[in-house]
Amino acid sequence: MKIVWITLLCLLFVVSQADQGFDVRQHLSTVTRYSASKDVAQNLIEPSNVPSECTPIHLNLVARHGTRSPTKKRLRELENLAGRLKELVRDAKADKVPGWLGQWVSPWKGKVKGGELIRQGEDELYHLGIRVRERFPTLFEEDYHPDVYTIRATQIPRASASAVAFGMGLFSEKGDLGPGRNRAFAVTSENRASDTKLRFFECCQNYKSYRKAKEPALDKLKEPVLNKITASVAKRYDLKFTKQDISSLWFLCKQEASLLNVTNQSCELFTPSEVALLEWTDDLEVFILKGYGNSLNYKMGFPLLEDVLHSMEEAIKAREENLPRGSYEKARLRFAHAETIVPFSCLLGLFLDGSEFDKIQKEKPLELPPQPPKSRDFKGSTMAPFAGNNMLVLYSCPADSSPKYFVQVLHNEHPIAVPGCGGKDFCPLEDFKAKVVTPHLKHAFDNLCNAKLDDPTSSKSSSPWSWLFGSSHKAEL
Secondary structure, three states: OHHHHHHHHHHHHHHHHHHHOOOHHHOOHHHOOHHHHOOOOOOEOOOOOOOOOOEEEEEEEEEEOOOEOOOHHHHHHHHHHHHHHHHHHHOOOOOOOOOOOOOOOOOOOOOOOOOOEOHHHHHHHHHHHHHHHHHOHHHHOOOOOOOOEEEEEOOOHHHHHHHHHHHHHHOOOOOOEOOOOEOOOOOEOOOOOOOOOOOHHHHOHHHHHHHHHHHHHHHHHHHHHHHHHHHHHHHHHOOOOOHHHHHHHHHHHHHHHHHHOOOOOHHHHOOHHHHHHHHHHHHHHHHHHOOOOOHHHHHOOHHHHHHHHHHHHHHHHHHHOOOOOOOOOOEEEEEEOHHHHHHHHHHHOOOOOHHHHHHHHOOOOOOOOOOOOOOOOOOHHHHOOOOOEEEEEEEEOOOOOOOOEEEEEEEOOEEEOEHHHOOEOEEEHHHHHHHHHHHHOOOOHHHHHHOOOOOOOOOOOOOOOHHHHOOOOOOOO
16 A cells, blocks of 8 residues: 555656646747747757858748737637636635636726737847847848848738837847937838738638638537536536636636736646647647648748749849849848748648658648647647747858758748758758749649639548538638
């Protein structure tokens, strides 16, 4: 009997130690703050040994906006949750109910507008701008000109505000405005209805039809997990939680942990294993509606990849023609959304192994991300956190070297394996073009997105989970 007790105590100690090392702020899918995600060791590799004689000549940045406030729709959900919690606690056993629950008031109570970039988000982009300049000093030594440093954002205010915050960091102490010696710079945007480079998801009618048809089936796929967690949490606190209550409390946990750095209220209602499952349901949504779950999700982003390649070719042309300094573009900097970053990462083949990359090149569907406790590479928290970004840096090597031009791919400022480049981060430009870009060249955006399809909700290839997506009912998330 004594041995059994000792064994149980040891197990409890191990679980306790594991829980102590668990930081919920790193498990919030795409609501994760950049500071909590940036240095998480997932898919990060030892950087390639870039020869010292090779110099960066052009940089492409595709970044998500920084941390934002809840949207108007979500603000209403939180207001409703406050009333619902009071109702639940009224007849509950006080000794089981966390003290904060009955008195909780939404920190955003009375707020009528939402979705804007908050101060933490400004800070994320501002310091990213400083770090990019410090990492590539030769690229940013020129005097500012909008044709040398092109800054683009979508028309959504949090994206353009992120571009401004980044630019303030990038060009700090480069001007004469105010004590920070700032300078003015231009941020350009396309009309959101025709922005096929940064808001392709809004311009693609077939994608919008696909998304609307898939949402009910996605809810059905999440349902068993949410039901299980609802039953577990309800029993733990002896409260009559519904599935909608748990969904709202998980949303509150993400907002409190990410925006307010509060982890000892709503987040503590869930065990680490429950958080992992809730995170998985969010990642499942990202995978199916934005990522590798259907080839249309990322194929429609090809105009952006094409724009990246075009900017590199223009930089090479300027170098080959010995154009004077300050007369050609050195960086193209873009600020958009998770719906931009995830498909773009998929076009590059990030977070895949070689066999999976071969599948997406042939437009075959991938298996769903495995459910915890199994590990997975596809995680919204590392793929597209607030301020998440991909940088593609074009290098020029000595004239007598072959090949002469290389591309280095950085994800959230770290070198990342690119399957199309043999699992390396530093890739000959010609290989990058042939193996990453060219396979997508067969698609014209208009044909892909606006041609009449028999069934825009399905890809040509069947999927092992396609039976689940037979519903054609409409739903809004």
